[in-house]
Amino acid sequence: MTGKRVFVAGHRGMVGSAIVRRLTGTGAEVLTAGRSELDLLDQAAVRTWVSAHKPDEMYVAAATVGGILDNATRPVDFLYDNLVIETNLIDAAHRNGVERLIFLGSSCIYPKMAPQPMNEDALLTGPLEPTNQWYAIAKIAGVKLVQAYREQYGHRYISAMPTNLYGIGDNFNLQRAHVLPALMRKAHEAKVAGAESLEVWGTGTVRREFLFVDDLADALVFLRDNYDEGGPINVGVGEDLSIRELAELICEVVGFRGVLQFDASKPDGTPRKLLDVGKLSGLGWKARTPLRDGLQATYKWYLENEGRLRK
Numbered sequence: 001m002t003g004k005r006v007f008v009a010g011h012r013g014m015v016g017s018a019i020v021r022r023l024t025g026t027g028a029e030v031l032t033a034g035r036s037e038l039d040l041l042d043q044a045a046v047r048t049w050v051s052a053h054k055p056d057e058m059y060v061a062a063a064t065v066g067g068i069l070d071n072a073t074r075p076v077d078f079l080y081d082n083l084v085i086e087t088n089l090i091d092a093a094h095r096n097g098v099e100r101l102i103f104l105g106s107s108c109i110y111p112k113m114a115p116q117p118m119n120e121d122a123l124l125t126g127p128l129e130p131t132n133q134w135y136a137i138a139k140i141a142g143v144k145l146v147q148a149y150r151e152q153y154g155h156r157y158i159s160a161m162p163t164n165l166y167g168i169g170d171n172f173n174l175q176r177a178h179v180l181p182a183l184m185r186k187a188h189e190a191k192v193a194g195a196e197s198l199e200v201w202g203t204g205t206v207r208r209e210f211l212f213v214d215d216l217a218d219a220l221v222f223l224r225d226n227y228d229e230g231g232p233i234n235v236g237v238g239e240d241l242s243i244r245e246l247a248e249l250i251c252e253v254v255g256f257r258g259v260l261q262f263d264a265s266k267p268d269g270t271p272r273k274l275l276d277v278g279k280l281s282g283l284g285w286k287a288r289t290p291l292r293d294g295l296q297a298t299y300k301w302y303l304e305n306e307g308r309l310r311k
Helices: 014-023 043-053 069-073 075-094 131-152 179-193 213-226 243-254 278-284 291-309
Strands: 005-009 029-031 057-060 100-104 156-162 164-166 197-201 210-212 233-236 259-263
Touching: 005 014, 005 043, 005 100, 005 278, 014 213, 043 075, 057 179, 057 233, 069 075, 069 131, 069 197, 075 131, 075 164, 100 131, 156 213, 164 179, 164 213, 164 291, 179 197, 179 243, 179 291, 197 243, 210 213, 210 291, 213 233, 213 278, 243 259
Parallel strands: 005 029, 005 057, 057 100, 100 156, 156 233, 164 210, 197 259
Antiparallel strands: none
């Protein structure tokens, strides 16, 4: 990557910041643009910015993201914003000769009842999970747009489908957080308050897979060099655990010793969501960060930034 100009769209988010960290030392010139400099919802502004800065490569990590509650209360934001952001960026890349583009999708693009573990061929084979359908539809559109530009123009653009992510820079806002950071914050606050119990949404029986965000960034750079196909490729660890097991592990890391209380009146979401990572492992890449180690690193970062995150 020496000498390449690489635009990381969404560099202030958890995924984008991890990509920037990973690119450090590669010899690439990393290009970024904050919201005050570039509104990714403004097509003309995106085209102008990309034309002026002339990146050779682009990572599309910018997106409106959130957990079940956030998806349920902001369906327009999750569908419209993500459609516009990805369309503007991919279109601008095409118009300005960007050589390599990696679009970040999500494992939620797969059907709710897809066979487990889910391989890439499961896409569009059944109904989506209703609790995140707006986000999923937008991400599916992005995957198909990448394929369309490859087919019509021969661009070397690819789509990566990461599993549930966590790590440094995660969102700990309880109104918008995914399950892992939400549980970590609630466990920490329960510990500080001396609470005897901790409420967990759902039954605790559904199963999820979690990938440390710095492992994802490493996988994306690996794919940049080793993958060039139209279809999406899954990025995960190939192992899952129940939400109960996750909550218990988070409580161990945080040091909360109270009782877990599961609220079955709250939605569980998809019963299981485990990716088949055979295609990626066949290329020679495997996640390196054990879940406990990743949780410890994430909690350390949370404690260092707690004052800012609580605002």
